[in-house]
Amino acid sequence: MPIKEKNYWLESVTTPAGRFERDLPSNIDVAVIGGGYCGLSAARTLAKRGVSVAVLEAKTFGWGASSRNGGMVLTGMKLPAPTLIRRYGVETVRKMYAASLETIDCVEQIVREEKIDCNFSRCGRLEVACKQAHFDGYEDTAALAKREFHHELRIIPKKELRSEIGSDIYFGGMVDETSAGLNPARYVAGLALAAQRAGARLCDHTRVTSVEPETNNHARKFRVRTSKGALTAREVILASGAYTTEATPALRKKIIPIGSYIIATEVLPADLAHELSPRNRMIYDSKHFLYYYRLTPDNRMLFGGRAAFFPETENTVRQSAEILRQGMVDVYPQLLDTKVEFVWGGTLDFTLDVMPHAGKIDGMYFAAGFAGHGVAAATWFGAKLAGLICGEPNDIPFDGIRFPSAPFGLRSGNTWALPFAGAWYRILDLFT
Numbered sequence: 001m002p003i004k005e006k007n008y009w010l011e012s013v014t015t016p017a018g019r020f021e022r023d024l025p026s027n028i029d030v031a032v033i034g035g036g037y038c039g040l041s042a043a044r045t046l047a048k049r050g051v052s053v054a055v056l057e058a059k060t061f062g063w064g065a066s067s068r069n070g071g072m073v074l075t076g077m078k079l080p081a082p083t084l085i086r087r088y089g090v091e092t093v094r095k096m097y098a099a100s101l102e103t104i105d106c107v108e109q110i111v112r113e114e115k116i117d118c119n120f121s122r123c124g125r126l127e128v129a130c131k132q133a134h135f136d137g138y139e140d141t142a143a144l145a146k147r148e149f150h151h152e153l154r155i156i157p158k159k160e161l162r163s164e165i166g167s168d169i170y171f172g173g174m175v176d177e178t179s180a181g182l183n184p185a186r187y188v189a190g191l192a193l194a195a196q197r198a199g200a201r202l203c204d205h206t207r208v209t210s211v212e213p214e215t216n217n218h219a220r221k222f223r224v225r226t227s228k229g230a231l232t233a234r235e236v237i238l239a240s241g242a243y244t245t246e247a248t249p250a251l252r253k254k255i256i257p258i259g260s261y262i263i264a265t266e267v268l269p270a271d272l273a274h275e276l277s278p279r280n281r282m283i284y285d286s287k288h289f290l291y292y293y294r295l296t297p298d299n300r301m302l303f304g305g306r307a308a309f310f311p312e313t314e315n316t317v318r319q320s321a322e323i324l325r326q327g328m329v330d331v332y333p334q335l336l337d338t339k340v341e342f343v344w345g346g347t348l349d350f351t352l353d354v355m356p357h358a359g360k361i362d363g364m365y366f367a368a369g370f371a372g373h374g375v376a377a378a379t380w381f382g383a384k385l386a387g388l389i390c391g392e393p394n395d396i397p398f399d400g401i402r403f404p405s406a407p408f409g410l411r412s413g414n415t416w417a418l419p420f421a422g423a424w425y426r427i428l429d430l431f432t
């Protein structure tokens, strides 16, 4: 069977056509731009508190990274804790780390409250060391996590690694039991329906083309123009992630859009699936240019990585299939003759300092920079922004930290320098 160039997760979701708003409201308390985890989570929270809210999504709900990802619900942040502590000080990092643990509880609570059928499971994550030096560093990482953040990470020496993964190429591993896994497309579809049930107005195929401040009877508002007409909003939330457009240029110039690609194999026999991942962990390796992988609920191997650095196009998706298959067989020679049935890509929102950020930009609320941690983080940040609009105190530790712009050549819409960034990470992987 030829490989389907489509997102495997979408096979498991159906959203009836015509389910969402036909017409745009003319006036709303809060307009949310972007219908992924962040925007929908914000809308759900706002609607539950009686705030009128419309989510404006250019395509379909979850069309962006939120339906395309690996479904790994991860603790921690992308950067190692010592780097974070050097940058922000231990007190701030304690708050950031606590927030990163809270993000997973936030997803679990929503899944439970809204009865979202998305295979959520606290299966834990496993980081595997590609070099002895990486494994040697795990001891310090685990000690630091315990001392400063009261968080337990378990070291797995090489001789015990077969209890965690059916591969012999790694130097050991580190397990975090609090991380989880889910079906991302089912989760975002469930979140959309939950927001709608709570009273949020969901407008799909509604591309925002500009947002301008205006004063109306001395009240400051925003005029939001879209492909379906205009509306006036008291507040605006930017939740457009890596797909942020020129409609909101101040945020766009902060985001580095980086492509990531995934393959999924045919369904594996149960004993082979068990051999590859005996504890069904969310797994990723210790490189900068990393691979991440897991079993799907129906026992396919889902294997992802930055096979190309550019955001997804038909070409990059096609080329990625063979690159990733080769990577998968390097990890798991057992899969040499296994068929790859799906390949797809998506775009991650990186920032120059590799941190998530939130706050206000041009008078609008925003959250962005979730990189490979957005399943949990985007959900949590969305709920937090909604809380701010409802008058809650601002306890987001990522608000107020310096937010550098992306260099020219790495920004959305102008990414000619991305291959150089990719090459740089490959060089780092050779020498570190």
Ligand SMILES: Cc1cc2nc3c(=O)[nH]c(=O)nc-3n(C[C@H](O)[C@H](O)[C@H](O)COP(=O)(O)OP(=O)(O)OC[C@H]3O[C@@H](n4cnc5c(N)ncnc54)[C@H](O)[C@@H]3O)c2cc1C
Pocket: 033, 034, 035, 036, 037, 038, 039, 056, 057, 058, 059, 060, 061, 062, 063, 064, 065, 066, 067, 068, 069, 070, 071, 072, 073, 074, 206, 207, 208, 209, 239, 240, 241, 242, 243, 244, 245, 247, 260, 261, 262, 304, 345, 346, 347, 348, 349, 370, 371, 372, 373, 374, 375, 376, 377, 378
């Ligand atoms: C291949 C891949 C694998 C990943 N794996 C993981 C993982 O395993 N674990 C993890 O935690 N994270 C992972 N991520 C990251 C995670 O998916 C994202 O961080 C998260 O989905 C971001 O959610 P979001 O709501 O901010 O943005 P998105 O889900 O990208 O939603 C943004 C939406 O905004 C819309 N939009 C943009 N501009 C406009 C406009 N002008 N008008 C209207 N709508 C607009 C877009 O159409 C899009 O639907 C992965 C990402 C990719 C691409």
